[in-house]
Amino acid sequence: MMEKKTDMSVNIAGLKLKNPVIAASGTFGFGREYSALFDLSRLGGIAVKGLTLEPRKGNPPPRIAETPSGILNSVGLQNPGVHAFIRDEIPFLRRYDTAIIANASGNTVEEYEEMVRILSDADVDAIELNLSCPNVKEGCMAFGSTAAGITQVVSRVKPFCKKPLIVKLTPNVTDICELALAAEAAGADAVSLINTLLGMAIDVKTRRPILGNIMGGLSGPAVKPVALRMVYQVSKVVKIPVIGMGGISNGTDVVEFLLAGASAVMIGTAGFVNPYAWVEAINGLEQYMLENNCRSVAELTGGLIV
Amino acid sequence: MNLIHRVGAVNRLNEETFLMTIDSPEIAAAGRPGQFVNIRCGGPDAYLRRPISICRIDRERGTFDIGVQIRGKGTEALSRMRPMEPIDIMGPLGNGFSLKPEDRRIAVVGGGIGVFPLLQLLIEHPASEKLALLGFRSRDQVVLEQDFQMACDELLIATDDGSYGTAGFVTSLLEKKLGEKTFDRVFICGPTPMMKRAAAILLERNVPCEVSLEQRMGCGIGACLVCACKTRAGDDWDYAHVCKDGPVFSGEAVIFD
Numbered sequence: 061m062m063e064k065k066t067d068m069s070v071n072i073a074g075l076k077l078k079n080p081v082i083a084a085s086g087t088f089g090f091g092r093e094y095s096a097l098f099d100l101s102r103l104g105g106i107a108v109k110g111l112t113l114e115p116r117k118g119n120p121p122p123r124i125a126e127t128p129s130g131i132l133n134s135v136g137l138q139n140p141g142v143h144a145f146i147r148d149e150i151p152f153l154r155r156y157d158t159a160i161i162a163n164a165s166g167n168t169v170e171e172y173e174e175m176v177r178i179l180s181d182a183d184v185d186a187i188e189l190n191l192s193c194p195n196v197k198e199g200c201m202a203f204g205s206t207a208a209g210i211t212q213v214v215s216r217v218k219p220f221c222k223k224p225l226i227v228k229l230t231p232n233v234t235d236i237c238e239l240a241l242a243a244e245a246a247g248a249d250a251v252s253l254i255n256t257l258l259g260m261a262i263d264v265k266t267r268r269p270i271l272g273n274i275m276g277g278l279s280g281p282a283v284k285p286v287a288l289r290m291v292y293q294v295s296k297v298v299k300i301p302v303i304g305m306g307g308i309s310n311g312t313d314v315v316e317f318l319l320a321g322a323s324a325v326m327i328g329t330a331g332f333v334n335p336y337a338w339v340e341a342i343n344g345l346e347q348y349m350l351e352n353n354c355r356s357v358a359e360l361t362g363g364l365i366v
Numbered sequence: 367m368n369l370i371h372r373v374g375a376v377n378r379l380n381e382e383t384f385l386m387t388i389d390s391p392e393i394a395a396a397g398r399p400g401q402f403v404n405i406r407c408g409g410p411d412a413y414l415r416r417p418i419s420i421c422r423i424d425r426e427r428g429t430f431d432i433g434v435q436i437r438g439k440g441t442e443a444l445s446r447m448r449p450m451e452p453i454d455i456m457g458p459l460g461n462g463f464s465l466k467p468e469d470r471r472i473a474v475v476g477g478g479i480g481v482f483p484l485l486q487l488l489i490e491h492p493a494s495e496k497l498a499l500l501g502f503r504s505r506d507q508v509v510l511e512q513d514f515q516m517a518c519d520e521l522l523i524a525t526d527d528g529s530y531g532t533a534g535f536v537t538s539l540l541e542k543k544l545g546e547k548t549f550d551r552v553f554i555c556g557p558t559p560m561m562k563r564a565a566a567i568l569l570e571r572n573v574p575c576e577v578s579l580e581q582r583m584g585c586g587i588g589a590c591l592v593c594a595c596k597t598r599a600g601d602d603w604d605y606a607h608v609c610k611d612g613p614v615f616s617g618e619a620v621i622f623d
């Protein structure tokens with residue numbers, strides 16, 4: 061047996077993770093389902109299903125369409141509301157040794173503030189502001205698609221935020237760097253990207269859209285090259301840590317995102333196909349680090365040779 | 367959960383449907399009628415797993431069967447798998463039909479590929495009297511007739527074009543039978559309009575029923591919330607999830623839009 065010399069832990073603006081692999085928001089529920097398949101303590105963290113102030117029913121089905129090497133979803137933030145999350149889900153998640161990241165959305169600036177106030181007093185390790193959901197009419201991407209909108213929300217919530225504040229960015233813009241810089245200037249401790257790319261799928265037999273909501277967000281391997289490019293560009297311009305995601309399926313993909321500049325990564329869609337994708341990605345990263353004599357994850361971050 | 371199982375046999379039932387036996391002592395032991403498995407079909411573009419119902423279980427041999435209609439790229443790739451090939455399956459998933467000893471007289475109502483999950487239900491249900499009403503488009507679409515015959519006391523078949531059995535919809539057979547006798551519970555699986563009609567007929571007569579729903583899926587275990595279906599929640603409604611809360615729901619609970 062080779063003795064383990066690698067340190068997989070990372071520290072993202074005070075958020076300590078045992079390894080850099082986090083379950084992406086909306087793909088992992090509140091962890092209960094996957095806890096039957098593997099020990100959640102293996103994960104660096106869990107970004108829980110997107111939360112709102114009040115419970116939300118979400119969009120009409122169908123909410124998923126398969127596209128080449130990926131999926132479109134239009135769930136529309138179905139969730140039990142932030143209070144039910146705090147009451148029913150945090151005690152469950154705390155049974156595991158993994159970071160809890162609360163993913164929060166709002167319809168108005170006031171709601172974002174209220175969410176951050178509530179979650180700051182809850183037992184979570186970080187708050188991820190979802191300023192990028194393409195599947196809801198109000199709020200979210202409406203704020204998140206302009207630098208002014210991001211500045212407005214982030215500067216409003218920052219004074220009340222007692223946890224590391226991660227701002228999740230949408231790729232559905234001309235220049236994502238501009239958004240990342242706005243988030244940083246307004247006080248974000250980290251940015252995460254990318255949320256899904258707005259797309260659609262059509263059934264030619266019925267001549268109707270496949271999704272009940274007509275349009276939806278693209279994720280999975282299909283978006284990986286775009287996500288990787290955006291992580292590369294953003295991490296060159298901001299000083300705060302970048303959490304990368306979009307189409308990651310295994311340890312090699314994780315290394316690619318780290319090299320492009322990410323300090324940690326999130327994995328979502330790949331888990332639908334392989335429910336052990338998160339664990340296998342962690343193992344794959346560890347093996348890569350051992351084989352390449354990397355002592356820490358930070359050594360890989362931004363290590364791209366150009 | 368062990369994901370890798372083995373294909374046992376593949377047999378064509380007709381032009382577009384096949385029956386596949388899968389060697390899996392785990393799924394055979396744990397599987398219940400009405401549950402489903404989520405299969406990675408492979409093929410060039412079938413990225414997601416495909417949900418398929420458990421059709422029959424042989425617990426002694428440690429195998430189970432699925433009946434599949436070739437619809438698109440996933441089921442097409444699945445049909446080309448050969449005996450002894452490894453196959454990536456998550457399962458058993460979902461809740462399954464209720465098997466209540468107090469239900470003495472039951473009926474199943476199946477349409478098209480919806481008949482598949484009803485076979486194991488008939489085999490396993492403790493009722494003393496079991497009726498099967500199955501509907502197909504035409505004679506060449508009729509599948510597993512012998513197997514259903516053996517698993518129930520009476521089998522009636524309807525075809526849309528009248529080329530076999532009674533001409534017309536299976537729901538008409540149901541209405542006719544309800545004129546003669548009643549049932550403690552009826553189990554329904556098939557195209558949505560058929561399930562909607564059958565559930566309405568039964569609820570009108572206060573006969574409890576269960577329906578097995580279909581919805582496009584992602585994770586298949588209740589984490590991603592994509593497989594929503596409308597259900598009653600008190601005076602209001604809510605979206606339940608077919609993979610975890612179902613695929614079987616009580617007829618009263620479902621709101622068929």
Ligand SMILES: Cc1cc2nc3c(=O)[nH]c(=O)nc-3n(C[C@H](O)[C@H](O)[C@H](O)COP(=O)(O)OP(=O)(O)OC[C@H]3O[C@@H](n4cnc5c(N)ncnc54)[C@H](O)[C@@H]3O)c2cc1C
Nearest residue numbers: 126416417418419434435437438439440441580581582613
């Ligand atoms: C709980 C459950 C049990 C099922 N049991 C059976 C069964 O026993 N036998 C059988 O033949 N079929 C069954 N189906 C339907 C089967 O899953 C679809 O026919 C199959 O996914 C189509 O895949 P494809 O690649 O051939 O078609 P494509 O059209 O290429 O599929 C594209 C996408 O649409 C999805 N999709 C298409 N049609 C359906 C559908 N009707 N329901 C759900 N997703 C769909 C696919 O999963 C895939 O994501 C079941 C579905 C569910 C939800």
Ligand SMILES: Cc1cc2nc3c(=O)[nH]c(=O)nc-3n(C[C@H](O)[C@H](O)[C@H](O)COP(=O)(O)O)c2cc1C
Nearest residue numbers: 084085086110133190254255279280306307328329
């Ligand atoms: C079904 C589904 C639901 C999602 N819900 C949310 C959400 O509630 N909040 C959020 O910030 N992102 C949500 N996302 C986006 C993911 O967190 C992630 O940004 C995106 O899917 C790209 O990563 P992936 O390719 O690894 O899935 C969702 C994605 C999917 C597929």
Ligand code: FES
Nearest residue numbers: 584586588591609
């Ligand atoms: S398929 Fe993911 S919740 Fe049902």
